[in-house]
Amino acid sequence: MAKILVVEDERDILELVEISLQLGGFEVAKAMDGLEAVEKALTEQPDLILLDIKLPKLSGYDVCRKLKEIPDTKNIPVVFLTARGQEHEIKAGFDAGGDGYIIKPFSPDELPRRVQEFLNRFKK
Amino acid sequence: MSAIIIDGSLVHYETIGRGKPLIFLHGWLGSWRYWLGSMEELSPYFKTYALDFWGFGDSDKVYERFTIGDYLKLLEEFIGNLGIARLHLVGHSLGAIVAVRFAAAYPEKVEKLVAVSLPITGSSFNPLLLQKDRLVRLVPPEYPELQKEVQKASPKAVEQSLWSVRELDLRLELLSLKVPTLIIYGEKDGLVSTNNLAAFKDFKAPLRFIVIPGARHFPMLEESSKFNRLLKEFMALGVDLDKLEIKQEWRRKMG
Numbered sequence: 001m002a003k004i005l006v007v008e009d010e011r012d013i014l015e016l017v018e019i020s021l022q023l024g025g026f027e028v029a030k031a032m033d034g035l036e037a038v039e040k041a042l043t044e045q046p047d048l049i050l051l052d053i054k055l056p057k058l059s060g061y062d063v064c065r066k067l068k069e070i071p072d073t074k075n076i077p078v079v080f081l082t083a084r085g086q087e088h089e090i091k092a093g094f095d096a097g098g099d100g101y102i103i104k105p106f107s108p109d110e111l112p113r114r115v116q117e118f119l120n121r122f123k124k
Numbered sequence: 125m126s127a128i129i130i131d132g133s134l135v136h137y138e139t140i141g142r143g144k145p146l147i148f149l150h151g152w153l154g155s156w157r158y159w160l161g162s163m164e165e166l167s168p169y170f171k172t173y174a175l176d177f178w179g180f181g182d183s184d185k186v187y188e189r190f191t192i193g194d195y196l197k198l199l200e201e202f203i204g205n206l207g208i209a210r211l212h213l214v215g216h217s218l219g220a221i222v223a224v225r226f227a228a229a230y231p232e233k234v235e236k237l238v239a240v241s242l243p244i245t246g247s248s249f250n251p252l253l254l255q256k257d258r259l260v261r262l263v264p265p266e267y268p269e270l271q272k273e274v275q276k277a278s279p280k281a282v283e284q285s286l287w288s289v290r291e292l293d294l295r296l297e298l299l300s301l302k303v304p305t306l307i308i309y310g311e312k313d314g315l316v317s318t319n320n321l322a323a324f325k326d327f328k329a330p331l332r333f334i335v336i337p338g339a340r341h342f343p344m345l346e347e348s349s350k351f352n353r354l355l356k357e358f359m360a361l362g363v364d365l366d367k368l369e370i371k372q373e374w375r376r377k378m379g
Contacts (some may be wrong), residue, residue: 010322010323012319012320012322012323013323013326015295015323016295016299016323016324016326016327017326019295019296019299020296020299020327023296023300104326105325105326105327105328106326106327106328107299107327107328107329108296108299108300108327108329109300110328
């Protein structure tokens with residue numbers, strides 16, 4: 001079972017994302033701020049990270065840059081969660097070393113499907 | 125007054141109007157009676173039904189079948205018995221939970237859904253109010269006929285149905301709903317929290333949340349004209365979920 005680290009500072013959204021990923025058969029680890037995201041990426045060694053952009057302590061971009069510098073985390077694909085209408089965030093996400101993006105809002109069955117597509121694409 | 129026997133127990137219901145079937149489901153301490161105003165409003169467009177769950181109003185209180193699962197079965201059998209293939213569904217509080225579960229399980233049977241004062245998770249209840257004597261005080265005092273209905277509720281039914289939702293989590297059901305669904309809350313509802321609604325915006329689902337200013341746990345009574353107008357526009361007049369707004373019902377003064 002692939003493990004996904006979800007980083008989102010709003011608890012209710014975090015839980016909804018968790019529920020829909022679990023529905024799709026994924027194991028879920030969670031972090032609610034940028035520093036916790038880096039820690040959890042190191043300790044949990046997830047197969048993929050879903051990263052919100054606006055986060056306390058470290059922004060999503062900063063988290064991504066940091067993860068791509070650390071040897072133990074640099075190969076974990078990072079996918080940004082971007083709100084519709086904020087498409088400039090997509091380029092900034094790629095500039096920070098991100099591997100992809102998913103635009104919100106998403107349907108609950110679409111989210112696990114997109115995550116699986118990314119996993120297939122980045123499979124070594 | 126009408127009644128049918130389901131699974132050996134009497135289920136009381138009332139019906140007004142003609143047209144496609146629309147079923148109203150009451151909440152804790154309620155009965156069919158507090159839907160009367162809404163039934164009358166909707167009766168030119170629908171054959172409206174309002175039933176009493178087992179343990180409430182004038183339905184049987186003999187067998188202890190008072191959980192959400194029991195009420196889902198009751199609704200399923202009720203519809204089957206009356207030969208209803210597809211319906212519009214409106215539920216309040218306990219009845220809203222049953223309605224959402226039913227629509228999630230049988231999307232092909234439900235055309236549109238309205239859930240009023242819906243508790244989404246077990247933690248969205250105010251635990252202080254989950255006792256019959258405290259709940260009674262939430263019923264608007266200006267409706268003495270409803271106070272009477274409250275007294276008909278079996279304490280065991282209230283207790284058992286509340287117990288069956290302590291670990292409630294409807295979030296997945298709501299996100300996965302295929303049925304157009306309007307969820308109405310009272311802004312000042314002291315029993316059901318509306319804190320976690322914003323999160324649903326990140327997900328695509330045919331869901332719309334509307335909070336009626338000033339209303340408490342019984343918006344269909346406290347703000348009946350705004351409530352009934354929303355119900356009518358959504359269910360009878362086919363207004364899209366995203367175009368619905370709260371309006372005062374305009375009424376011609378007679379004589």
